[in-house]
Amino acid sequence: MLFGSLFFGSVLFGASELETIMKERNLSEKDILAAAKTYQPSGRKDDFIVFSSGGQSGQVIVYGVPSMRILKYIGVFTPEPWQGYGYDEESKKVLAGGNIRGKQITWGDTHHPNFSEKNGEYVGDFLFINDKANPRVAVINLHDFETTQIVANPVIKSEHGGSFVTPNTEYVIEASQYASPLDNEYHPIDEYEAVYRGAVTLWKFDYANGRIDEKNSFTLELPPYWQDLSDAGKGESFGWAFTNSINSEMYTGGIEKGLPPFEAGVSRNDTDFMHIYNWQILEKLAKDSKNYKIINGHKVISIKAAVDAGALFLIPEPKSPHGVDVTPDGRYIIVGGKLDTHASVYDFKKIKQMIDKKEFAAKDPFGIPILDLKKALHGQVELGLGPLHTTFDAKDGIVYTSLYVDSQVVKWDYKNLKVLDRVNVHYNIGHLDTMEGKSAKPIGKYAIALDKLSIDRFNPVGPLHPQNHQLIDISGAKMELTYDMPIPLGEPHDVISISASKLKPAMTYKMGTNSRTGKQHEAMTLAGQERVERDGKNVKVYATVVRSHINPEHIEVNKDDNVTIYLTNLERAQDETHGFGIDLYNIHASIEPGKTASVNFIADMEGVFPYYCTEFCSALHLEMMGYLYVKDPNKKYESAKNSQLKTLSPDALKAEYEKVIATNKATDDVIQSVVKFLKEKGYEKYPRVKELVIDALDQYGKIGEVKAKADAAAKSGDLNNAILWEYQVWQYLVKTADVGLRAKNNLVRELSTPMSEAASRGEKAYLTGGCNGCHVIGQVSSGPDLTGVLLRHENGEKFVFDFIKDPAKFYEDEYIKSMINYFNLRMPNQHMKDNEIKDIIEYLKWIDENAGLN
Template sequence: MKKHFNKFSSIILSTSLAATALTASSGELAEVMKKRGLSEVDVVRAAKTYNPSGVKDEFVVFSSGGQAGQMLVYGVPSMRLLKYIGVFTPEPWQGYGFDEESKKVLRQGNIRGREINWGDTHHPALSEKDGKYDGKWLVINDKANPRVAVIDLEDFETKQIVVNPVLKSEHGGAFFTQNSDYIIEASQYAAPFDNNYHPIEEYKETYRGGVTLWKFNPKIGRIDEKNSFTLELPPYMQDLSDAGKGVSDGWGFTNSFNSEMYTGGIEVGMPPFEAGCSRNDTDFLHVYNWKKLAELAKDKKNVEIINGHKVIMMDVAVKNNALFLIPEPKSPHGVDVSPDGEYITVCGKLDTHASVYKWSKIKKLIDSKDFAGKDPYGIPILDMKKSLHGQAELGLGPLHNQYSNVDGEIYTSLYVDSQIVKWNYKTLKVLDKVNVHYNVGHLCGMEGKSADPQGKYIISLNKLAIDRFQNVGPLHPQNHQLIDISGKKMDLLVDMPIPLGEPHQAVAIRAEKLHGHVRYPMGTNTRTNEIHEGKTLAGQERIERDGNKVKVYATLVRSHINPERITVNKGDEVTMYLTNLERAQDETHGFTIDHYDVHASLEPGKTASIKFTADIEGVFPYYCTEFCSALHLEMMGYLMVKDPNKKYVSAQKLKMQTMSPEQLKAEYDKTVATNAATDAVIQSVVKFLKENNYEKHEVVKNLVVDAMDQYGKIAEQKKLSDEAVKAGDLEKAVLFENMIWQYMVKTADVGIRAKDALVRLIATKQSAAAAAGEKAFGEGGCGGCHVIGKVSSGPDLTGVLERHGEDGEKWVKDFIMEPEKMYDDPYVKGMIDYFNLKMPNQHMNEQETKNIIEYLKWVDENANLF
């Protein structure tokens, strides 16, 4: 009853908030609500998550992609999906796993010589400084194949994968220490550290758990495998971890299940594993001093080398007072350290309580050697009651926790109850609950596991969706639900289907902390951040052969790939170095060759390479896979593979139908005239840009530089054209003039974009009515005939209000709303005759028409810019 009362109270609160918004709303809003069956509460929730075009989110979420082996990136509060990041699995759009540079990263994840091309991404972590997210690095683990990957948040690319040499599975990764000195990765299912066979009967003697401390260099964003180590732990099946912060900095906490050390055996008549591993009332929370262990690992006397990796054995850790156990609720599934590091919350899946431990009590017990006993492996056990701050009863199936910016406030997921509970870990009082759909696992707060949680929202990562979305077959999407926690009562705002893998856990960061770059220094190998050996600039394109090894140094720029023809022998090993010469933002090119299973994504400035054996004879088109310009389809070439052992008999080539000298001269003159006219447009744009100080605006300046780079190539083509004319070869001259036109089109394309961008930057600010009028102008189809600033299929509308005297506004209004009544007006009749078109009735209402007139006033105010 209490659960339903809380939900009803939330609806009442939201309804009252919506009333004000609805009062101010237009009739259109009410009509939309009626048609779609929306309540006032729905509208308010929609408004809380809606981002108008061009408005960006406050937070960015990085979610694991589960069995897809990737990561997802989306924004909050909009819940708009922004990107997939290829991590442990090939990702074709970005060429991840298809170009040579990303293959090298992916192959770092090979295990015992075996290629592994899938992963089960689980727990992402953001790098920290003083316990606060710094927005530089992102790491994530692979549960299925114990590995950790590092992602650079300057370009959202995976830069490193490291394989754990001793663990055979792991769930508890990855967790940064508070200054990103180390990354904690804990094992899941106990197994021998070596790679040899050990019978299950030797489980207690030879199977082990462990926690790996990966040394991390936050300056370069790389794991230092040589200076990393693993702490041997009992075969209790370790689970999740968290690093201490603030007062508990230097310590790590890892919980576990199966302190019974049960191994199942259904096939031989034993009870199932799940029955035998839950007999004990408690399991063990592992508490270890990672700073002390890191010092111990520097001395070879304290470590054993297993599979080339340092391992600190339990007896060494115990002898040096660096490893302890505390009983915790049975089958726990997470341990979460409070923002100040003083409180440690653990929830047991089979317990209705959350247990809150207090670091100062734990530390006092450790310092005074006040132990309740030892486990079978000699590890000191602290008394649970003496370590606890207290317990709070939350509900069925408590799992994971996130902190808010309110002192003592914590949010916990209830898997069985399908609820989120808000409570206070200091007073141990429950404050609120909200229903979710369904069976929530992890939660994602806004920086909710850092020393500086932001509050505002919680995301419920639900395992089931059932009836929430359109039926797409028996494999349903999972459901991330955004919950507003800014008020006294939680309010579920929106559902987000996740159609990729099982998104296990997510972390969120303020968008303002992310500083991704939009282009690379020319010739960058983006996986190493160094200049690529295959960097190729314009004019350096070439094909080099060394025996049967062929290297192609190629460039891509709107709208051609150079070289456009490549001929190799069957059996050749071909390496193509591809450099994107663009300097404009977002001018990505892609590259693929028919039949050869290669693809590269080339962002501005990037150099990537593809490698293949030309083992198939034939002709294979290659092309730019990213629609990059008006001449995108023309951005292609041919790979021609011939068999050196085969004698080719050339067929008689069909001769091209030749023109008469007079026809060639006319074609040449026509092409030159077209180029002159196109150049006049370019020069008018250049004049406008210079007169309006384009160089003061970085975005416009970058576009101009890119346009002039294209324009600068015209002189050489003109020289070749003139030489052909002088030699009497007009056919070749026409071809060179056509190339000039291609460069002019590219120049004009970018130049006009630069002009449009500059106009928006320097024009007077639009009123709300003018902005609405521009939208109505576009959506009403007016732009199909009218182009502001020039005559098109209809007259230029700049100055249209002044053309019709004092009653100009009324004339325009009448003409928009009922144009057919004015077809006999002498002025209108003249326009109809000239353009051979009649103004159609677009059925604009009076408000839309008034707004369009306000837009036309704004156009007149800025007439010099169009």
């Protein structure tokens, strides 16, 4: 056996060892070559990224080519717990956009993904995908691979032909499938031709805002043929779009009445119709109310208005077609017929000439002009049984078509109408894609066959088999099947691919981002801003998450409170995602670095419920938790502490009393020192500070009455109740201290020297960069106090700059190593820019300048 061409003889590999492995595993040299073509060593990234529909999962699957490694699932039409999609409030709003007639839809059938385009070329900004089960279209922002919008079609009842994009992403096309009344009323089937209709909706896309503009979208009424797939013209055919159909017979079935089933009646004619419509004319018609009706609050342009304006035509096509694909230059349209052995190549130049000359062969029952099939054709090629979908190569004129019945991919020349090659796939291929194969500039190189059946390809896993995505190398003269990938999620109907270099997703969010809007979340919370706000039964918790704690760690609410928890991830380092789940409350959120998300629930279960980080984020991941306490305000609880005190001996009870007295005195000492500072600095001059002081004094004023009860109990010898009252005193002291310290911090800020512009920018970078997640100015927290940090090293400014720039370089430095050991944390690389680091150093200088105020 020859190994030289593959492995340079035995220099890199022992030929005998390789030969042994090949023999043991029954591998051929062809197998080894296929493996080499798809293998990606650790850390090497793929050249192309593929977005696949997830079928009945309602999601999108993302994987790489040539490795075929699955990289991500994107939650779209159905909840996806890992991403918190459908569990946090922000994504619930997105899903609610897909409600139909007020009904929540809990599943979807994703079918046709498509990218945003400019000049017909793929742009990695947005991905669109339709839901066949419930006529909806979703927008996925590829800035972060999250679904940001779902729109429900107000007039179509079922669809298959979405979501196809015009060359500059002016519109997203969604065509109906089974004819239905466009209104929401009951109509019997014997009114089929009179009331039932097909339709194609053109969703206007606002590129700058990344959203479908429902107000400026419209629908074209079509006959009650069953519309199917679509494609938009480009180049020579720019401004036009094409949608094929089945059931030109307008057969209405009735197997339960003894009539032939649908499958017999809808394939009787030799031809069906391809719809040709000019969306540039239609968008003008949509601006004049005489051309459209308002149905369910949506503009529907009538067949008559479209025909009168020269915007709608029909061309016969082979029966039961299932694919319509425009060539990269826009000159030709290729259609495959499921029940024909041919692919038909239409010449748009001929079509346009007939339209311009008004040279029509006939009109359909609805008055739509029909063009002559033979005059419109460039030609037909016999490919095999069941031609479905076509995709393009970088080489001019070369295309690939899937054959469902023959389970093959055929390579052929659509200009010269000649078959070039074919390869077997396993089994019953549906859609087919080459790299960027439907764009104005296809790359080719690889093809992906989406096989509906896998039968004997993989280990048996029960009656429900995975489907099979197969990678085909099309770079040579002969196609080579190189990889089988089972897809165990939904029915992965179609894929679309893009060069990895065109995708520029953010690795972290700007601090406090609402990922579903791309804007700053109204509840962004930075370190030091954590708080709980109560308004009657509405409780709002402003929380932060950072390695390795959730702040606050204790949340107490009353039973039946309406609780909203806002969570901001203070991390700036890549891949430091935190999750948030509350046991037994069906609550989950995924909070990526810089993101703010929220969860809302009614606290309808009494008890104690741990909450925790659901992502294994650090060595102290298990310690990243807290407790939600839900108490019934109408119940009187027997204190476990009280029960414990009752069991103490007199000496132990006295010791406990003295301990709480000492704690309260120490806390009060802190308060008095704060009060002294506030008075000396004239806090009354500063309204914001004064408001906080009033709040603190209000809490402090409640202590006297409770303290008197504690003292009276102690005097009577009832140390048990004395201790409990002293604990109540402590509660008021803590609340006073909390507000008082905030008042002091605000006053310090008022008294501090004015910040330079650089220091002000530095403070912003410090806060939004997540530094305050571990560092608290003026005290030791999860990390060291940064007051005086510039004085701790020779040439301190340079040391701090270099350390922030690349912390890993200093992990073995003796001083830094001691800090790591003490705090059990390493400072991550926050990926600060040089100018941000310089500004932070100016901020640290300002801190040192005003350190004496604390």
